Amino acid sequence: MVQTKNGYETSYEDRKQNRLQVVYRRQTQERQIFMQDLKEIRRQREIRLFKTMKNLIGPTWLQALSVLQRKALDTLEFSIYQDLLEGRPTRTASLMKELGLYPRPNTVELMTCVYLGRNDPKEMLAQLFLTTYGHPIEGKRCYYNLNARLVLSGILYLGLENLLELLRLRFLPDKEKKPPKPKPRPQPQPQLESPYLQEMTAVLYLRPKRKPFRPAPLPNLDDLNDPYEEEPPIAKPPPPPPPRPPPKKRLPRSYCDKIAGVMNIEPYSTITTTHTIKTVTQGNQLRKTKGSKMSIALKKSYGISVSRSSRGDKRRKRLTAPNTGISSTQYTINGVSKVHGKKVFVLGNVSTLPPEGDLINGGFRLINGEYINIHCGFRGRPPPQKPGICDCVTNWQDAVFKYVKENKCRCGHLYDYGNEGIFPPEEIPYFQKPSRFSPFQFNYHTIYNLDEKQLFVEKKFKKIWDTDSTLHIGDSAVIEKKDKKKKKFRRSSATCLGQNPKPEDYLKCALRQMRRLNIAAKLPDIHLVPELKEWMRWRIYGPFTKSVKKDMLIKSFMFWQIYCGLEKKGLGHVYPKQDPKYKGLTTWKNKQDLNDKFRKYTLKYKLDLYRTYAYSTNILWPTMFQAEFPNKKFREIFFSYLFSRIEDLQLMHPYNSREAAERANILSKKRYICKPDGAEEKD
Incomplete structure (x- = not known):
């Protein structure tokens, strides 16, 4: 019996099997689509949460500093004083090394910055930034490298305490004079007939209730509500101009002379024969063989001049087409000739065009021994442009307004x-x-x-x-x-505070008035610094409640788990670059060369590791909420695992979960190995 895919001749079992396959295929396809959508949703969620972690950092230039870096910045003022006495920046250079700058400034630039910032260490770091990057610290950039972030973060650390003190004075509440309460005057008690009729008051002891913290009201902030305009970020410098194109290949002069028909006909002499005429070009003269040094020395000894003629030293001038300064003139050039040693054009005819258009020249013909131009017509010129509309509307001045009224x-x-x-x-x-x-x-x-x-x-x-x-x-x-349907006019578009100001809005308006008192207030987007935002939030709303603290703890744990998941996918992992220098066979002769190259290669790899670890440290630090709950011991422990200086760097990172898993896998593979027969140690 013939079995088909569908039809009466197919058995029940085959139809059931086909049906199951169709259903299975459809369900599998639906599950694949669901898993792809789920994967995309999770990827978008990770990207969104990672952006949230980056926004917690604050300004683009902010870099978390370790305890050792902070100690180095604390001793910067004394080091500047000692270096000025000695005349060389020895101590300041060592502090730049402790800060983690690489590449470091040279001695001349550093000494100049030390002298200019002798009164304030923040000014010294600001001068170092200006010398290195070519613009002051006020300029906002879209991207800051690690050195720039460390310098600007050092300026912020040195001026943070003073900024907080200035903010305390600025937002100090106004003193309210409360009227004194009138003292109660005791009223005379009427004398009772019996002491048992005297009223008795029973005192009940209650526990004192702790009043909730209420922050003091804000002072008058009308002087902060001036118009505020943010400066745009500094544009990147334009790329260097492209290199010039290679010069065109110049043809030899003899070839050009041959095409132009330039030749020198020598007069008759006894040397030349009557039946030969020698043609000498300038290229042939240049290609003459030069005499040997011995012959030149002999000629010099006999007083014979061996210098070349002045005629050969002159550079050949490029021919220029004849020009009379009249645009309506055309020439027909028949060739080039040499007259009295000077090359000139040979003109066939000159035609002057009429002024109303350009002549369409169709060539020329030789008729009865005369050349006649073929005139095909004139090219029509475009019509003159119409004059533009006058600008009497834009210049509304008194005189124009009076003139338009009268005329x-x-x-x-x-x-x-x-x-x-x-x-x-x-x-x-x-x-x-x-x-x-x-x-x-x-x-x-x-x-x-x-x-x-x-x-x-x-x-x-x-x-x-x-x-x-x-x-x-x-x-x-x-x-x-x-x-009416449009959005209402917001006060924040023209003023600084606006209608519903946030803590960063108060900071933005107050810190711009402190730029003369503290250099750190000039830093771009300083109102986004977490420490300043937390102080302003506490000044307005007070301390955190228990529920808010619990939510922050859950957030910190969630951010850490997200970062560990991203780390397993390759974030923060630096792969060593494959260099072809270290491949192939080498001998002991190449030992020193390979050692030098490998030392540079290792230093470059360590620098890449250092920058990657600094980037990961800067992302993880705000998730610990140390701006809200500062702890010096926690900072020491945190930076003992996540390095902040290139000197503390190790090629084996003990805190990277991916590298730790790779090392554990390698150790587990090496641990269980069965040795071949005969390899066991005999007792």
Whole structure:
């Protein structure tokens, strides 16, 4: 029996099997699509959370400093004083090494910065940044390398305490004079007939309740509400210009002379024969064989001059086409000739074109011994451009306004200021357009009213009444009907604080007034520093509650788990670059060369590791919420695993989970190895 895929001749078992395969294939495809969507959702979630972790850092230039780096910055002022006494920046250079700068500034630049910043260590670091990057610290950049981040973070650390003190003074609450409470005067008690009739008060002891913390009210901040404009980031320098194209290949001069027909015909002499004429070109003269040194020395000894002729030393000038300065003149050049040693053009004819257009030259013909130009017509020139519309509208000054009032405008704008006719009335609304609250309506009063003046006044009055402009409340009160649907004018677009200011808004407005008192206030986006934001938040809202602290603990744990998952995928792992120098067979002769190259290779790899670890440290540090709950011991422990200096770096990172897993896998493979027979040690 013939079995087909579908039909009556197929058995029940085959149809059941086909059905199961179709259902299985469909379910498998749906699961694959679901898993792909789930994978994409998780990837987007990881990207979003990673951006959240990066936003917790604060400004782009902020770098977390270890305890050793902070100690080095604390001794910077004394080191500057000692280096100025000695005249060489020995101690300051060692502090730059402790800070983690690589490559480090040279001695001349460092000594200049030390002298300019002798009064303030923050000024010294600011001068070092200006010398290295070519712009002051106020300039905002889209990207900062590690050296720039360390220098700017050092300036912030040195000026942070002073900034906090200035903020305390600025946001000090106003003193309120409370009126003194009147002292109660004891009233005389009436004398009772019996002491048993005296009222007795029973005292009940209650535990004192702790009042919730209420932060002091903010002072008057009207001076902070000035307009504020953020400076755009500094643009990257333009790339260097592309290299010049290679020079065109120049043909030999003899070839050019041959094409131009340049030749020298020598006169008859006894040396030359009558039946030969020698043609000598300039290229042939240059290719003459030079005499040997011995022959030149002999000629010098006999007083024979061996210098070349001045004619050969001159550089050949490039021929320029004849030009009379008349654009309507054309030449026909037949060739080049040499007259009295000077090369000139041989002109066939000269034709002058009429002034109204360019001649279309169709060539020339020789007719009866005369060359005749073939004239095919003239090229039409484009019509002259129309003069632009005058700018009488843009220059509304008093003199122009007076002139336009007294004289009718002739430029095409057709403005009329009462010279002719009456002022045209505005469009009168005879119909009311439908909206989501009312249907289309006819205004019967305006349809049957013939007095345009009355209709115009009613429309104007209704427009003023709807916009509340009769009260004259600021400039933003005059809002037309069509602008009602737009977003209302926010105060924050023109002022600093705005309507609902956040802690960073208060900082942004207050810190710009402290730039003369503290250099650290000049840093870009300093209002986003976590320590300053936390101080301002505490000043406005007070300390955290227990529920908020619990949420922060859960967030920190979640961020750490996310980072560990990203680390297993390769984040923070530096792969050693494969260098072809170390491949192939080598001998003992190459030992020193290979050692030197490998030393440079190791230093470069360590530098890449150091920068990667510094980047990962900077991302993980704000997830510990040390700005809200600072702890010096925790900072020491944190930076003992995640290195902050290139001197403390190890090629084997003990805190990287991926590298730790790789090492454990290698050790487990080497641990269980069965030795071959005969390899066991005999007792």
